[in-house]
Amino acid sequence: xxxFVWLVxxxxxxxxxxxxxxxxxxxxxxxxEVTAGFAFRQVGYGQIELLEVTPGILWLIFLFAAVIAxxxxxxxxxxxxxxxxxxLTAADPGTVYLAKCLSNFLLVGTMQVFTIGAHALLFxxxxxxKILPLCAVSLLSALGLCAAGxxxxxxxxCTRGRELVLPLTLYPLLIPLVAxxxxxxxxxxxxxxxxxxxxxxxxxxxxxxVALVLCWVLFEYVVRE
Amino acid sequence: xxLQQILSTxxxxxxxxxxxxxxxxxxxxxxxxxxxxFLVVPDERVMGAVYRIFYFHVGxxxxxxxxxxxxxxxxxxFLATRKPEWDLLGEASASVxxxxxxxxxxxxxxxxxxxxxxxxxxxxxxxxxxxxxxxxFSYTSLRAFSAGDTRQSNFAAVLGILAAVNxxxxxxxxxxxxxxxxLHPQVVxxxxxxxxxxxxxxxxxxxxxxxxxxxxxxxKTSALLLRRQVESCIADRQA
Numbered sequence: 001x002x003x004f005v006w007l008v009x010x011x012x013x014x015x016x017x018x019x020x021x022x023x024x025x026x027x028x029x030x031x032x033e034v035t036a037g038f039a040f041r042q043v044g045y046g047q048i049e050l051l052e053v054t055p056g057i058l059w060l061i062f063l064f065a066a067v068i069a070x071x072x073x074x075x076x077x078x079x080x081x082x083x084x085x086x087x088l089t090a091a092d093p094g095t096v097y098l099a100k101c102l103s104n105f106l107l108v109g110t111m112q113v114f115t116i117g118a119h120a121l122l123f124x125x126x127x128x129x130k131i132l133p134l135c136a137v138s139l140l141s142a143l144g145l146c147a148a149g150x151x152x153x154x155x156x157x158c159t160r161g162r163e164l165v166l167p168l169t170l171y172p173l174l175i176p177l178v179a180x181x182x183x184x185x186x187x188x189x190x191x192x193x194x195x196x197x198x199x200x201x202x203x204x205x206x207x208x209x210v211a212l213v214l215c216w217v218l219f220e221y222v223v224r225e
Numbered sequence: 226x227x228l229q230q231i232l233s234t235x236x237x238x239x240x241x242x243x244x245x246x247x248x249x250x251x252x253x254x255x256x257x258x259x260x261x262x263f264l265v266v267p268d269e270r271v272m273g274a275v276y277r278i279f280y281f282h283v284g285x286x287x288x289x290x291x292x293x294x295x296x297x298x299x300x301x302x303f304l305a306t307r308k309p310e311w312d313l314l315g316e317a318s319a320s321v322x323x324x325x326x327x328x329x330x331x332x333x334x335x336x337x338x339x340x341x342x343x344x345x346x347x348x349x350x351x352x353x354x355x356x357x358x359x360x361x362f363s364y365t366s367l368r369a370f371s372a373g374d375t376r377q378s379n380f381a382a383v384l385g386i387l388a389a390v391n392x393x394x395x396x397x398x399x400x401x402x403x404x405x406x407x408l409h410p411q412v413v414x415x416x417x418x419x420x421x422x423x424x425x426x427x428x429x430x431x432x433x434x435x436x437x438x439x440x441x442x443x444x445k446t447s448a449l450l451l452r453r454q455v456e457s458c459i460a461d462r463q464a
Contacts, residue, residue: 148387155380159370168366169384172359176394207394214390218383221304222376 003091007099014076015107021072022107029065029115036061037123050125055185057123059178061115062108062138062145067167069107070149073100074157097150097219101212104146104153112138133188141181141204147211148173154222180204232310237447251440254433258284261426275339278332284431285328288438289357292322293389295442296364300385303378312378313453315385316368317445321438323361329354356395360388 015022036057040050091099113135120127127134149170156166180203187194195201230236237243262280269276299315302308333351334344345351364384371377 151383151387155367155371155383158374158376158380159367161370165367165370169363172356172363173387173391175356176391203394210390210394214387218304218386221379221383224379 004095004099007091007096008102011073011100011103012106015103018072018076021069022110025065025069025107025111026114028068029061029111030118032061032064033057033115033118033122041124047124047126050123051189054119054123054125054127054189055182058115058119058134058138058185059182062112062142063167063171063174063178065111065115066108066142066145066149067170069111070104070146070153070170071156071163071166073104073107073150074154077157093220093223094216096223097154097216100154101146101150101215104150105142108142108146108149109139112142127189130188130192133192133194134185137181137184137188137194137204140208141177144177144204144208144211145174147208147215151215151219151222154219176203177207180207228310228314229308232313232446232450237443237450243443243447247436247440247443251433251437254429254436258426258430258433261422261429266422266426267420272340275336278336280427280430281434282329282332282336283427284434285325285332286354287431288434289322289325289329290392291435292318292325292438292442293357293361293392296322296385297389300382300389303382304386309378309453312382313446313449315382316449317442319361319364319368319385320445321441323358323365324441325434325438326354326358326361330358353396357392360391360395364388 040053040057045053116127116131116134116138119125120131149166152169152173153166156162156169159165180200183200184194184204258280262277266277268274295318296315299311299318303311303315330351333354337346337351338344364381367384368377368381371380374380
């Protein structure tokens with residue numbers, strides 16, 4: 001437990017020092033938000049249409065911006081080779097993975113909450129009273145995204161063209177999560193409620209659990225020779 | 226016979242079973258299936274002759290599933306045993322699986338153009354197979370991008386497990402997207418194979434495609450084996 005807390009602290013300290021990662025992730029999300037706003041207003045979408053496309057737009061931004069954040073998560077370890085050092089400490093690979101996953105979750109979750117706020121402010125779709133449940137659904141999905149994304153980022157950072165490898169391997173795996181999350185967001189926007197025992201909620205929750213457990217087990221094989 | 230003996234150049238390239246018997250059985254099977262599909266089974270009442278693509282379409286889909294199962298088994302056993310044969314089998318089965326996924330998509334599009342008058346519809350089962358194709362494509366891309374890294378086999382095995390576990394989740398979840406969009410025929414579920422000849426032709430075509438895919442698997446594995454041998458020779462000379 002001490003090792004876990006120490007590793008999360010280390011990652012957050014690294015993020016604090018490399019503020020450009022946080023700023024560029026949030027800035028990129030904002031850029032996408034403004035671009036989407038321009039594109040959909042240009043074709044004359046009204047209030048209802050803007051609300052209808054909101055879950056899809058939010059997820060496109062989440063996916064693109066999350067890749068920016070995840071791609072940086074192992075860059076420090078890769079460039080300075082401290083992964084070997086980390087693995088020689090008392091921390092086992094599973095703990096290193098969980099700590100990295102949590103720090104990624106904090107960064108991606110912040111980006112998602114920021115994006116939903118920016119969307120409510122800039123996109124023109126009326127999200128009053130729906131922002132908190134939208135954030136809850138997004139954070140629930142962020143867990144699965146970061147679980148799979150952390151493992152694949154550890155792989156991608158060792159390959160040529162890592163900027164391409166991470167989205168190429170991550171996006172197809174996330175399809176069930178995105179489908180479920182988009183459906184739940186639709187429920188929040190149009191029905192102002194979530195079916196907590198419904199199929200899509202269980203899909204998202206199940207994806208989170210399966211991804212977290214499977215990636216936690218497999219991480220050892222990625223970092224060890 | 227052990228896996229190590231099967232996945233060796235001695236067996237795959239020189240042994241008569243892999244060199245002569247397997248391709249002969251595969252060719253005879255595919256030829257026999259074509260005779261059944263084009264000459265024996267009657268036309269379907271509504272679709273006419275175009276429905277015959279169904280036998281290759283369904284057979285290819287089942288063959289693709291077979292190779293994804295092989296990918297999963299090979300990936301798990303590679304991580305557990307570290308034997309390079311499992312890694313070879315994983316890489317080869319992913320390539321053959323990708324090929325059969327492509328056949329499913331192309332044959333589905335040809336049928337769809339005849340039945341729906343469009344090449345592609347956002348139909349849940351079509352989308353789920355496209356996702357499956359993308360997953361296998363990402364696996365083969367990762368192989369290409371990590372070539373030369375000592376941990377390439379580990380990375381590929383990890384992604385192979387993630388991909389194979391994700392396949393049933395994708396197939397199940399995408400089917401529930403929108404019920405109004407479920408246009409794909411549910412032939413077996415709705416007991417559409419009423420004539421006996423439909424059933425045995427489907428079984429024969431599926432078996433023939435599976436044997437054909439095993440021959441392709443043997444060819445791909447022997448090509449990978451030879452490439453690795455050449456690479457290790459070059460590395461030895463440079464050293």
